[in-house]
Amino acid sequence: MKCDIICTIRKGMIVMDEKETDKKAALIEFFKADKFVELAGIKIEEITNEYAVCTAEITPAHLNANGCVQGGMLYTLADFTFAVLENYLHATTVTQCGHINYLRPAFTDKLIATARETERAGHTCLCEVRVTDASGKVCCICNFSGFIKEK
Template identity: 35%
Template sequence: MDDKLIKLLKNDRFATFIGIELVKMEPGYAVAKMNISKNHLNGVDMIQGGVIFTLADFAFAAAANASGHVTVGINANIAFLKASKGKTLIAEAKEVSVSKKIAHYNVDVFNEDKDHIAQVSVTGYKKSE
């Protein structure tokens, strides 16, 4: 794994700011988690959708970039499956298909009780070095 790419992910200031932790990263697969605080809740005391999406996007970035090629998201679709009042969210990103320039990933987001909170489908573009 490219140390430069690991450093880029660890240097993601927004992910750090909202409390995302990279748990596992290997080519085509990653797990990220975050502990939920009151600052992650919306006006009706549910986890804000953008928080869930950001966690999934970060897991995608880790899985896609672990191969050593800078890959950025060019399309993402999210389905919110269940509201979570839990204290932790975990995102698991898995590569579905990859070609020279395009990669597809599914990211599943769960809470600590293994409730399926959201599912995200992401298309990534592999940038030229």
């Protein structure tokens, strides 16, 4: 999807200026400022109007004492994937609430998160994020609500 925008940050909000030709590239550039996501090794893979996909290559630093991926890493990946999708679909969106259901331990070298918006009403959006291991087994399902700030 092509449009004429570029992301800049003003008072904590994403502001779209008419200069850049690719909305996805502008959003990816905006999220490069998220140093925690960079530290966690999370990457944006795909953004569409229907879903967003982010991945994380797992290292020993991501593992808990049982040798599986720490639950906080699963949540961080899910929350970021939610942010990518909702900030692509709407004006600046921030997480209001997040709920995670852990289904199985993640003994894997890669995690894949896929976010899909399920509802939108006024300034509120709802989103489901599924995090899978490298073999496609679902490790957790997260539900987020977000507040869409006005431009």
